[in-house]
Amino acid sequence: MRNLDVTTLRSFVAVADLGGVTKAAGFLHLTQSAVSMQLKRLEELIGVDLLDRTGRGISLTPAGEQLLGYARRMVSLNDEMIRRLTHEEFEGEIVLGVPHDIVYPVVPRAMQQFAAAYPRVKVDLVASHTRALRAQFDRGECDLILTTEVEFGAGAEELCTLPLVWIGAPGGATWRRRPFRFASSTDCLFRARAIRALDEAAVEWEMALRSGSARSVEATVSADLGVMAMLEGTEPPHLEVIEHGGALPDLGIQHINMYGAAEGKGPVIAYLAGLLRKGFVSAKPHRGQVLRHPAKAG
Secondary structure, three states, X not given: OOOOOHHHHHHXXXXXXXXXXXXXXXXXXXXXXXXXXXXXXXXXXXXXXOEEXXXXXXXXXXXXXXXXXXXXXXXXXXXXXXXXXXXXXXOEEEEEEEEHHHOOOHHHHHHHHHHXXXXXXXXXXXXXXXXXXHHXXXXXXXXXXXXXXXXXXXXXXXXXXXXXXXXEOXXXXXXXXXXXXXXXXXXXXXXXHHHHHHHHOOOOEEXXXXXXXXXXXXXXXXXXXXXXXXXXOOOOOOOEEOOOOOOOOOOOEEEEXXXXXXXXXXXXXXXXXXXXXXXXXHHOOOOOOOOOOOOOOO
């Protein structure tokens, strides 16, 4: 009879989710050698290779892909049993602030996993703009926030970086016209940066509309009456990245940062922060992929 060790399975799941031993070791607060040893022990116990190490990164073999689903369920069941038998029940509320345009798909998935682990803790999701979220966090109104920023504020942890790009209607031509019609809500974080880039590139431009509504901006752009700036991969399916070939200025990158995940905040916030951290590391898109569903800019 061969018995699987839950700690070893937890390391295997972390490596599969994060795409490497180094990131998994950091997530599990273990050394790389300890994680590697656990994976080797698991492979020896089962008698098959679970990881393909022939390329630059680490990918799952067919046997590894088959094991992953079982491993997730066993780790989850183990954690649920420990909580219930040891009465490690937590109650309360966590206020999580997230910018509109990076809510999907990472945040709902993290909230679902968190609810399974801490069913008596409510996550109050506040979807807003980065400036407002930073102010709320500073006032103590949010326990944990995500932001999209050019730089890092005090206490920020970078989750990933995404390029800021020009977005227009599929097959649209308005971006070629001058004056360039720029569409942005009045409180969008990307507004000043996009205008500055246009001015520095000497691109003649005008505002396509004046509105504080992100939905109005999106409707204007989808009608090919304006162009907006968004994080690449966050554009909704009815809009697309403009392949302008250098005709429009580069907008640089944005950092997706997390505030409130410092040590000492307790296991509940630490667990939610870990889910968000893992989600954004795994979900970082490449050109042509979409990170989320219907989006709001800024």
